[in-house]
Structure formats: structure tokens, C-alpha cells
Amino acid sequence: MLGRRLLLFTGKGGVGKTTMVASVAMHAASLGLRPLIVEMGHRASMRSVFGTDDIGFEPREVVRGVHAMTMDTDRALVDYMMQHVRSRRLARGIVNNQVLERLFKAMPAVGEIATLNKLRQLEAETTGGQTRRWAPILVDLDATGHALMFLELRRTVEHLMGAGPMRHLIESTAEMIADPKVSQLSLVTTPDELPVTETIALHGRLASGRTVAFGPILVNRVPTSGLMPDAVADFDALEEAARSAGDDEVLADVAFGRLALVRQARARHQIDRLRTAIDLPVVELPELPPDRLGRTELGRLGAGVMGATFGGGA
């Protein structure tokens, strides 16, 4: 997978995308690559994972070998204008132009177009010679709605844009994203109803349009108690004994165990739904403690995700 330059991640809010992205980046860095994490919008998630100060528009090293930046639409827009007017002052002037400013603030596609352009710039950046400055670029696409807007931009603006630089940018970026040798989208979910439903819907919509190549589905926070479904017989025996002995604590143990089994069964059911609906490999990742993960743990998680996700000599 490490030949792929653009790794996109999406999934419903709260499924643990950011941790996933961070862990893959850590692993890439440990292999001597030059990963850049691009976080969309002003969320604090990446900062939280790495325990650093603000991550801004300029890429900065957040841990050894891993750079990160936050996409800032206004700044990206200035960069975009720069390419067309070649004077930063004029570009700023245009962005600060009251008419355009209002239009940009009200027109939803503009921010996405500027963002695409910035991604193109980052992707093409070199360190002087032939070496790309950033590879892979990992994009944390935030919620699935945002991902759709982003990945379907070509379709959204298809009838809206006449020939021109903007149209050209959208077309060429869409091609880059659709090229399976360059880009891959990982759908991240938890084994819960709503995230799974959203994942299935998103996949269906994108797969029909051949918008992007998919990596395996990453199912985060799969409950693992170690209890097998046949433990129910033991539960019954324990419950009976506890009742006659009046041991309330054991009754609580059994109630807890029953609930754990129910949760496991529900998670299993959701994972089965995914497997039935989507013909892609599924990678299950266990629930981790609620603290901030240390670098070692992140690296290990990343190795797990990458090994399972992109292994096989790809």
C-alpha cells in the first residue's frame, strides 16, 4: 500500500478515525516514509491524539517522522487564488472582496474546491529532486457527509461549471482519487447500527460511481470479553447457586456477563451485516482503554491496521 500516495479515511463521527489515521502514520514513519496527516476543519482530535499544541495550516512535526496540518479553507482559498493571479496581495484582495467573500461563505462547493487544490499542491510538492516531500498523505475526512461532498464534487458541479481552471482542477483531482494506484479510501466504523448503516450507504453510493478504490473496512472497538455464547449454561448454574446462597455480588456478575454476551452478539450481527452488504475484507480492532494512547500503542495499532489492511506485498 505504501506505493499509494493518498490515503483517505472516513466514517461517522466518534468511530475513532483520528486514532486510526494517527496510528497508520506512526507506522509509516517507522518504516522510513514521510507521512503527512491532513485534518479537515478546526477539530482538536489530532492534537488530542498526539498531545501537542495547536496544529495549523503549515505542516509541523507532531512526533518523530510524522507531520500534521489542519485544513483551513480561507487559507486554502488564498493559495488557490495565488495560482491564478500570481500576486499574494491581489489574491488576498480578492478573498477579502466583499462580494466574493459573501459568495464563498454561502456557496458550499467553494471551500471543498480550495481544499482539493491544496491537497494537489501537497501531493505534488518535492524536496528539490524527484523525491516527493510527503508520502503517504493521510486525509482524515471527518463525517461521511463531508466525504461525500468531497468525493462527489465532480458530479455536484458537473453542470454548474463551464470550462476553466476550476473545472480542470476538479476533473484532474477526481481522476487522481479514482486511480487505485494512487489513492485508497478506508471506511472506518464501529459495530453499531448507525455507523454500519452509514458505511453501507456510503459504500453503495461511491462504489456505483467508481469514485475511489476501497481498502478493507476497519471495524473499531469490537467488544472482546473472552466469553463464549455457551457460557450461558454456566450463568444459569451460577445464578441458581448464588440465589440459594444469597450472594448478590455473584448475581451481579451473572447479569453483567449476560449483558456482555448480548453486546457481543449485537456487534457480531452488525459485522455480519457489513460482510453481507459489502464485498470487501473486514478488519476488526479491539476496544482500547479510554486514556490517550502512548506512542508504542499507537505504533502497534498502526502495524495491526496496516498489516491486515494493506499487507500481502501490495
Place this chain on the structure above:
Amino acid sequence: MNSSQGLGSLIATKSLIVCVGPGGVGKTTIAAAVALAGAKLGRRTVVLTVDPARRLADALGLPGLDDEIRSVPLGKVVGERGGLLDAAMVDTAQSYASLIRRIAPDEGTRERIVNNRVYQAVTRSMARSHAYIAMERLYDAMELRDYELVVLDTPPARNALDILDAPEQLARFLDTRFVEWFLPGDGPKGLRDRLLATGGRVAKSMLALITGQKLLDEIVEFLDAFATLREGFLVRAARTAEILRAPTTSYTLVSSASPASADDAAWLLHDLERRTVPIAAVVFNQSYVPLDPRRPERRGTPPAVELSTEQSARLRRGSAAASQTLDVLRRLRREAADHNARLQRIVEGMAAELPEGCARIQAPRFDDEIRDLPGLLRLANLLIGE
């Protein structure tokens, strides 16, 4: 921190409760529970959600949640106080369609608008369009219908506060002078207008250069078709802006206890503060795992299994397998207690940052069990401290 500082008084007195928070923390479920609590307290309540949650529709006893406002069959659940609960899920495209149908003065205008490509692009894309339409739905619920309490669910963290910006952005977009830059009309009057008009010309030629003339033509067409509706939009936007800032409106932050949502929540709090929007309550959802499902409030560490007592010995005599299972179960519960202690540290860290007088409620991780009205009512009761 406990439910003695519950949401009861907010739910009983406010006209609008806006729920904001990071994604994946059960915000929509909390919004529904807040609304149910409102109905239970005897108020005519509606909840406007953003998530098409099948489970929530089931929990509310509805065939589905969609754009249309439906009445939740409460039966005996809320008692005799005469409250009612309605619910809808705001679907951006659907809501726009019915809005335009409602306000267009004639069929021709309606056709022109819905067939305009700028309009289609705007309503098809997510974040900002959602905020505009949420604003319209809010106006509709607050001003045109007979509700005493409206509970508004918002998109996750990053876009949660878009609704606060939406009225002004829309007003600015539909501003007469702005529209005149694009539409032919009377020439500008004063110096300022002339200067702005120059800006408009520069903008127009710049835009044409980048996007092509086509988009520009569509924008002009859109604004032209929209001209007759503009006044109404501006009036509603102004009123919604007032509602969002009214003292009868209250903002509730919903967060879970994971470090990532804690940081997102902190960002939201900061952003609300920057806008001088006071936060009235924080719900720490999924902030502990009940150690005894029969008594969800219990959080203390269970004792280790005592091998020496006669009771345990008798339990263990039953079968070796059951005895091993008991060890596994007790270990799981002790691990859960440890997990809870870590979550509690995160919650307390967040709580320390909250302003004085802000209500704090902790809810256990039981929302995956909320599959019917009694389940949702359990959460509602917890929120109002009953």
C-alpha cells in the same frame, strides 16, 4: 457531581433547547430523551433530529423518522400531565423542497428555483445547507406551530454552531446591494455604493475567469428567481437569529468521556464562549459502564471473589466450568471498574473547566439498550433527576 443538578428546570421552563456536541456521543438520543422529559413534564414538545436513526424511530414507536413531523404515541408513559411529543428528522433536500413549495408565489417561480443548478448544488451538499434549512425548520416549529418546547439536535462538533452563523450569512448573501451587483437594476447612488459596485465588477470578472461564465449566469438566474422570496427569507432569518439568542433558549453540551470527544467538547465550549452564548448544562453521556446491570447507578469496584467463604465454595462445587466462568466474570467487572475510574478522571477534568451554575449530568453507557419508549424514559428520568 450527580443528577441533583439535573436538566429538570431547563426542560420545564425553556422554549428552545439546542443540543450540541462531538459526533458519536449519543447526542441524538439525549435530544430525544430531553424532549420526552419535556412531554412528561406536561409540555407540548417537538424534537428535530439530524440522524436517521432506525433505533431511535423504533424507540419512539414510529415507523420511521423523516422530514415530516410525526406524533409519538406516548400511551401511558408520560402520565396525566397532558404533554405531547412530536418528532422529525431534518432531511436537507426534502426540507428545501417543501419549503420552496410553500413559499414560492407561483408555479413558474418554483420551477425556476428547483431547476436552477446553483440551488441544486446548494441543497445537495451538506454542512452549510443543513444549517440554513435547520434554521427554517426551527422558525417553523417556534413561530408557526403550537409548541411549548422545541429540542434541536445539531450536526457533530465541527458544524454544530453553523446554525448560529446561518441567519447572518443568509442575510448577507441576500443583501440587496449584494444582489444588485449581480442583477441589472438602477445604478448605485452614493460614493460607497459606487465603490462597492466596483468591487462587484471585479468580483464578477474574477469569478468568470475561474469558474467560467456558466456558473456566473446560473448565480444571476438563481438570485433573479429568488428575488421575490428574498424578503421572506430575511424576515425569518432575523427572527431566528433573535430566537437563538433569546433568554428562553438554552444550550446543552453532550459529550462522552473519551479523550477525543473531551477535546472536541472543550473546543465547542470555547467557541460558544467566544460567541457569548452561555452553556446551561453538560451531559456526560456513556461516562461509565454499570457494574451491576440491575442497578445502573452502581459504580464501585466489586470485591475479588473470596475463595475461603463457605458460600463461594458451595458455588464452585457446582462445576469446574462454572467456577472458571465466575472468575472470568469477576475479572471483567473489576476491569470495568478500572475503566470507569479512568473515564471519571476525564469527566472531572472536563467538569473543572465548566462555568459556575452549569448543570452537569452523568449518564451510563446504556444507550444501546434504548430500543423502546420505556428505555428512553429511563434516560429521560435520569436527566431530570427522577
